[in-house]
Amino acid sequence: MPLAVLLSWLLNSHTPSAILYSAITTPVVTLWLRHAMQSVNGLHKWPAEQWIGAGTILLSVVILCSPLLYFLTPGIVGAIALLIWILLCVYGAFAATRIHNKNLSITSAKLNRQYRFVQLSDLHAGSRSNKFIRKAVEQAKSHQPEAVFITGDLLDSSSVDQHTLQPLAEFECPVYMCIGNHERYVDLPAAIRSIEHNRVEVLRDSSQYFESLNIIGIDDADDRQQVAKQLPIISTDSTHYQILLYHKPDGWIHACDHGIDLMLAGHTHGGQIWPFGYLVKLRFKEFLGHYQRDNCHLYVSPGTGTWGPTLRLGTRCEMTILDLAPAA
Template sequence: MKIWFLLFLVLPLIGVAYTFWHTWQILPCSAPWKIAVLAVMALCIFCFFANFGIWTLDKMPMPVATVAYSVGNSSIFILFYLVMLFLLLDLGRWVHMVPADFLHHSIKGTLSVLLVMVGLFTYGYVHYRDKVRQPLTLTTSKKLERPLKIVMLSDLHLGYHNQIGEFNRWVNLINQEHPDLILIGGDIIDGHMRPLIEQNMARSFRNLKAPVVACLGNHEYYMGESAAIKFYEDAGIHLLIDSATMLKGVNIIGRDDRTNPGRKSLKQILDHVDTTRYTILLDHQPYHLEQAEQNAIDFQLSGHTHYGQVWPISWIEDAIYEDAYGPLQKGNTRYFVTSGIGIWGGKFRIGTRSEYLVAELKN
């Protein structure tokens, strides 16, 4: 709890104070205008904290809730990069590479910071919109009824920021692959059911032209797993919670998210599964990857990490997880931890990407 308190309250407030001080120093205008700029910045950052409990987004008109979510959750990423930029400029000043007057009442300094931030986050948004098709070839000596094309994705985070128009675009991308199966590794829902219900996103799921199988993620628990389960039923998604099914001659295992401390062990789930068939595991959070290898899983799909969404958080993810992003092999078990097709919070990808996997399973 102390670590989360530090990460989500203390450190952001220190970053706010540091950024506001530098902003006051660098702006080439009178005090009233500086106060106005800082007031706008403070309002944006306030929205981030308010979205988590000061107000209820679901009680606002949809356009207002969308703006509150987008502005608040984007501001924390912008704040993060402002802190890094000002730290870099301070370092440059200390080693006499940046003139001291560049950071004090400076038109040149203000325009430079503004251009860097606008350019960086315009790029980040455009890059987020670009969904990368990641091909994957899976071979097996186990019996297959026929070769299969399987689209795999995770972390859609449908909600106030990823709405129906965006999701329908993803549906079209998936259908263009003409898959035999569609597997989703959790976090379909961002945290609020209202946008999904009001925009009838369940109907869009039913436009997918292949069977859809999914497991739960941690965000389904944040917003209430019972409501998520009801939505999955309406959407025609085959939800696996510590259970298994066979489709197209392939075993698919769906583990409950590790948010539930009472979830079954992988060994318990596999008790009645014929692992002489090719077996795919959906497990949202990529912890304890050795368990899949120990239980003769052929392939595991995980998500959750988003690979940090923006650099250099991706470096922190690499330090936390055995595999924070991409393919891995342990023994005869193959893994892929995807950075996700959607995103949480601000719709920016800087140094990471949004993607979906197109796997060819064959002998």
């Protein structure tokens, strides 16, 4: 465990002592984390989630500080590592509370006027509080969107109810959503009832016109061919501007081939805590940000909230302000 290494540095103890400490504490901590993460009690789960995040940061700090042992005593290296760890955790906690605005402008010959939309993704009500959900809604409302798109993982706990999601009902515009993997992991029918109670239209392998724009939502699935399989059986019309909401950044090429103009996704969190982004990139080719193929666009949000630990390091919470306009 990185904590055992850090303590051995701080105490100037020998390597065998660190190994013995690790051998004793690792099974205990592992059992506690397993029990806490399976608990529906937030008071049990929250500390475990934060420790997972802080422990991940500590692991990186220990690895990066290890070369200093060639030049400094273990005690000094331990003090440096401890200070860096604390500062990074404080920064990460702050970064997880701030929602950045990402502006994205796209033009198309299919559009006959300008539109402004806001994309929210991975809010993770349950991991995040009602207060955070309200903050995201108020910030989104300040951009005066004509519609809001939620690209999955709105919630991640069966304890989330209508009250937790109540801020969503305060939008003065249509709100469209596709379900993400975390909606599938809970009581999905109950989750959808709570979501729809707050005036959110959940598009489940279906489409809905917003003026002349066709908004399509596809349910998240583990199958990487989900988009390719579902689009042919959903009502689409390539003569209209078409926006696809799908939680994972899978199937974008199939979406382009099927006449989709803009695909919105999330799920990756940008890795959330460095250096996890490098691992996520191995799974998702279109990992984060804006991609374009001819007139077909994809935007992968790093997420508006966080999952598990309320920490961000090397990434940021974000909402996307989409400005669509006719091509000149």
